[in-house]
């Protein structure tokens with residue numbers, strides 16, 4: 001097979017989109033007599049600083065001759081990609097391989113590209129050593145993602161689908177005409193196998209992007225048939241073209257196991273810890289807390305755009321055993337989901353006076369407590385039952401705040417009860 005990897009052709013200003021370029025390359029391959037078996041949409045490390053929207057790379061798998069496929073990919077990137085935008089740095093990598101036959105170093109690079117930062121020189125050297133054809137524009141940094149996309153088929157074992165409908169290019173920049181009622185109805189019909197189509201709590205169409213660009217809507221889910229059915233049920237302006245991608249979206253592939261004391265910036269983790277400083281809502285509506293493991297401490301934050309997720313975070317209590325998940329940036333973990341493992345049910349409270357009911361006061365160091373008015377005494381603090389309104393289990397940001405790569409709880413496979421957002 002011929003694998004055609006593409007990356008970094010997005011532009012924030014002009015709104016081109018790598019997935020759209022991939023569908024145009026697929027059309028060109030088919031016009032040249034080839035067949036495209038599968039197109040993978042790979043979400044890469046969501047935290048690297050030069051990311052475009054969602055940081056996606058694509059890989060088309062085709063039976064067309066590698067030289068011919070390479071020429072077609074180069075032609076389409078040159079005519080469509082926003083190469084004039086200094087923030088884009090497109091790349092194409094073409095390999096003659098199959099998913100199972102991807103060489104170890106390419107698989108390793110694909111794995112690392114999702115979780116850390118990989119240098120362009122390393123990607124180019126590797127592509128050259130394997131005789132892969134490649135081309136880059138404006139630095140060609142996109143060759144890192146393109147090579148990672150080539151290797152992705154061997155690396156990831158959890159795959160989902162996204163069916164993307166595109167607008168005609170002359171409509172780009174104008175408001176998208178999508179009937180909201182039809183989207184909510186289609187989302188209900190497609191649940192739970194299609195997810196993140198809408199956010200019912202916010203009344204928002206998650207599948208319709210806000211940014212300029214050719215995507216009209218994208219339907220994500222566990223199987224190809226369901227996402228296509230949901231798309232078919234949506235009333236909208238004319239769909240110019242559409243494509244179904246196999247993708248690592250919704251899989252939590254970015255999360256690695258970490259410990260409070262050893263996490264590093266620019267990576268995303270799953271960390272077991274105990275809540276140290278209780279949650280506190282600060283300026284802007286962001287909710288901050290600190291977790292600890294032994295003497296190590298890690299600040300965590302649930303940002304304002306995570307909306308009702310912050311209520312779950314606020315319900316945490318100092319002493320709760322938790323697992324927190326998210327990307328670490330500037331020493332702070334940005335919460336995407338968490339599990340409440342073992343909630344504290346009591347705390348140590350100052351006793352109240354049995355006669356007047358008021359709070360006692362300290363009678364001095366190691367002297368217990370006393371009521372100044374009644375003269376009653378107590379030997380020390382007492383256990384007080386806490387009314388906890390947060391059940392153990394997993395909690396997540398709502399669909400409107402979910403990053404592409406994060407796994408929705410509705411997909412299942414978690415190690416505790418789940419409380420999915422819809």
Ligand code: ZN
Pocket residue numbers: 353354355356357358371372373374375376
């Ligand atoms: Zn009293």
